[in-house]
Amino acid sequence: MSIPDYETLMLPILKLLSDEKSRKTSELVNSMIKEFNISPEDAKELIPSGRAKLINNRVGWACTYLRKAGLIESPQRAINKITDEGIKALKNEPIKIDNKFLLKFEKFQEFRNDRSENIDKSKEQNIAIEEKTPEEIIGIQSQIINKSVGRDLLDIITGIEPEAFEQLVVDLLLAMGYGGTVEDAGSAIGKTNDGGIDGVIKEDVLGLDTIFIQAKRWKGTIPIKEVRDFAGALLSKRSNKGVFITTSNFPDGAYDFVEKIDRKIILVDGIRLSNLMIKYNLGVSVKETIEIKEIDTDYFTT
Missing domain, CATH: 3.40.1350.10 (Trna Endonuclease; Chain: A, domain 1)
Incomplete structure (x- = not known):
């Protein structure tokens, strides 16, 4: 079976965590491979950059979105645990958990507002996202990710001694x-x-x-x-x-x-x-580096 999108993974991940035990993200990945009968060959598929496996990436993003909605938490790096809010959500026996479902939660609404902010600015300037250069789009997505990381940092800092x-x-x-x-x-x-x-x-x-x-x-x-x-x-x-x-x-x-x-x-x-x-890279680490290439005209100059 091909690898499900990250929204499809949300509900089975939350159900797996419903026993209130803490699990490593790697454990969730292995469980989802079994859950969806993903073949060993498909499990090795990489994201376009070639720096991570596709299944790991999608499970990671599914966990990120569940965390943004407050349904799970990460007491430690790469550790996932269901919250009281997550347990309540499962009691309603949802057929599917996706972004539309998560919009019921205020925390996720704030997260989505941050994601749309830069696009809204583009609309104000009557510039469609399709008209932007690839470098501009990468810059916008980088800002969105940084805002998300910033919120997570504040949540952690507020709780320290x-x-x-x-x-x-x-x-x-x-x-x-x-x-x-x-x-x-x-x-x-x-x-x-x-x-x-x-x-x-x-x-x-x-x-x-x-x-x-x-x-x-x-x-x-x-x-x-x-x-x-x-x-x-x-x-x-x-x-x-x-x-x-x-x-x-x-x-x-x-x-x-x-x-x-x-x-x-x-x-x-x-x-x-x-x-x-x-x-200044304090309390954060570089997850992935994207290199943008250009032609070296000096090489072709005789």
Whole structure:
């Protein structure tokens, strides 16, 4: 039997996980091969790039979509477990689970809205997706995937311990080129706890200046009072530079406030945080690299 599309795989995967045991994605792949009587030859079929097996790719995407809807979760990398929402969905005995079915869930609606955002922008500019170059289409799809990864990152970060979040902030700033050494940065943050300041990191390797840091995991919008307190703490330290990083977001008034004061405070909300992590490869890994070739005219020049 040929390999089913990823939507066809959703229901059998969810049923397999209904015993509430955690399973590796590789286990799901093997189960789906047996479920659909996929021949050994078909199971070896590769995706167009040749970098992964087609069945692995489709099972992976089926799990991704189920996770986006909140029907399964991944407590660890490549581990899948059904959620309470997934158990409820199966109790209704659905004949099929596909994208239309998943649209019943708010989380999946948000995910689909992100996917359509770039296409909507193209429509506003009266540019059909078919009229775009292959490179432009790849760029759009890359943005969609990154937004999805960003949401997953925020879900994970929101659930980690405060100390782990502080270390994440250190690692990010180091990846961006700030700080002296890992030891210097690690010993600075999370130690001061002084008047709204969580730590200090060197601005550069030589330590010509310092940057004070506030790192907060937060649910809901950060109160502007927290930003003002941080600014006051900078003043008491006679410092002009600070970074306030959160998993949440800031009110418009906070941005207006930092624009007007004489100290430089950068506000990094959850979305920007996840984007920076993706950009500097922190907490993410490269799944696949696509090489775009062009003619080397020098080779043919005599």
